[in-house]
Amino acid sequence: MERNAAAGDALYDTRLNSRHLMVMFWCSMLMLFDGYDLVIYGSILPQLMHDWQLSPVTAGFIGSSALFGMMVGALTLGSSSDRFGRRRIILLCLVVFGVAAFGNAFCTNTTEFTLCRFLTGVGLGGMVPNIVALMTEMSPRSKRNIMVTIMLSFFSVGGVIAALSGKAITPAFGWRANFLIAGIPLLFFPVFFKWLPESLSYLIAQRRHAEAEPLLRRYAPDYQGTAASLAGMSDDLGHAQPRMRAAELFSHGRAVDTVLLWIAFGMCMLMVYGLNTWLPKLMAANGYSLGSSLTFLITLNIGAVIGGLFSGWLADRHGGKPTLILFFAVAAVSIGLLGYRQSPLVLNILLMAAGATTIGTLCIVHAFAAQLYPAGIRSTGVGWAAAAGRFGAVAGPALGGYLLSQQFSIGFNFLVFAIPGVVAAIAVLLISNRRVRAEHSVAALAPRAE
Structure with a gap:
């Protein structure tokens, strides 16, 4: 077990207090903006296709542009905070995605619209790994899974x-009005600038003891040691160059687990963004009205909120690995059954189950990834996993557009979106139990509060 883990878990034994809850609140608001900015495209897509006479393939390409941007953002901004700090990168990302999403309201052609969607994705892709890392590092260990998944569940909100x-x-004011709302996060920038803290683990890893000491007193008031004593138990990962941090993802026996984690991320994101982009159109093609189809998107995301919260509770009690395997298996079954006409009750149950085990699973897979790596490379590990997962996210909207253009049966279309759930479950099953147990092994090294 890496010596760095002790410093990375400075709050290992601290009790939950209002400071931790405040960090969770502000990070949850950021995730809410993330969910709105990504899902809004699927909500306005039918109207946009009608107004601009877009083909399914073109619409799918535009949808994928935001997700390709998220991949770029996760690889660049997502891993930059291990060098520049979580807080600074999060605030930068807020400005990038806020301005770009607001700009969509004023686009006059597909080129401008695609560029704004790409830049929106860059900001969001850089932000998510960093707020996951920040939340992980500023949460007590006993509440870590549930706090991270509560935060991530606000994507679904x-x-x-x-x-x-x-x-x-949209019916009253047109699709552009939805993107005016997407600019609201910019108004909150001064609030985040004032209240969002820097990560204690990052400050300790960077030997910035003077800044870390007051945070340690506020977030771990019962801890008897000092920031300097915590730093003494860490290695030099905090000072490693970005390329060295990326190489660390494949050292110390992590290589296979890292690749398997990337596969799980990719399959999960394919299902999440494929469904969020194309569910209204797929359900309309299955004979439902457009209004009902948008209601199905709401049901999907309500299920995601429930699933995100339940997955965190389950993971804190039974572990992230078995929780992920169960959720991916349920996702495959529920999505596959959506391709067939069901009674209203069964249909809504399947939609909620699909939302809970795809979007909801995205919550716990981020928390699982954050705990797979020590603090010195945590943001890099989550960022690169999220970036690898964006290949699946990009494929989701594009795949849906292709399937609709080929006029396959609706049952076949949903079956294609169900298969990634099986692949993801197998990938998580193969991740080393030794690595999964690392989170619990920290106890032997972490300094204890009296």
């Missing part, structure tokens, strides 16, 4: 708001 916005605002 944003998705529900986006679906409601698309259903209520």
Whole structure:
């Protein structure tokens, strides 16, 4: 077990207090903006296709542009905070995605619209790994899974708001009004600048003891040691160059687990973004009205909120690995069954189950990834996993557009989106139990509060 783990878990034994909850609140608001900005495209897509006479393939390409941007953002901004700090990169990402999403309201052609969606993705892709790392590092160990998944579940809250916005605002004010709402995060920048803390683990890893000491007193008031004593137990990963940090993902027996984690991320994101982009169109093609189809998107994201919260609770009690395997298996079954006409009750149950085990699973897979790596490379590990997963995210909207253009049966289309759930479950199953147990092994090294 890496010596760095002790410093990376400075709050290992601390009790939950209002400071931890405040960090969770602000990070949750950022995730809400993330969910709104991504899901809003699927909500306005039918109207946009009608107004601009877009083909399914073109619409799928535009949808994938934001997700390709997220891959770029995760690889660059997502891993930069291990060098520049979580807080600084999060604030930069807020400005990038806020300006770009707001700009979509004023686009006059597909080129401008695609560019804004790409830049929105860059900002969001850089932000998510960093708020996951920040939340992981500023949470007590006993509450870590549930706090990270509560935060990440706000992606789905944003998705529900986006679906409601698309259903209520678009008919009255047009699809552009939805992107005016997407600029609201910019108004909150001064609030985040004042209240969002820097990661204690990052400050310790960088030997910035003077800045770390007051945070240690606020977030771990019962801890008897000092920031300097915590830093004494860490290695030099905090000072490693970006390329060295990336190489660390494949050292110390991590190579196979890292690749398997990337596969799980990719398959999960393919299902998440494929469904969020194309569910209204797929359900309309299955004979439902457009209004009902947007309601199905709301149901999907309500299920995601429930699934995100439940997955965190389950992971804290039974571990992230078995929770992920169970959720991916349920995702495959529920998505596959959506391709067949069901009674209203069964249909809504399947939609909620699909949302809970795809978007909801995205919550726990981020928490799982954050705990797979020590603090010195945590943001890099989550960022690169998220970036690898964006290949699946990019493929989701593009795949849906291709399937619709080929006029395959609806049952076949949903079956294609169900297969990644099986692949992801197998990938998680093969991840080393030794690595999964690392989180619990820290206890032997972490300094204890009296």
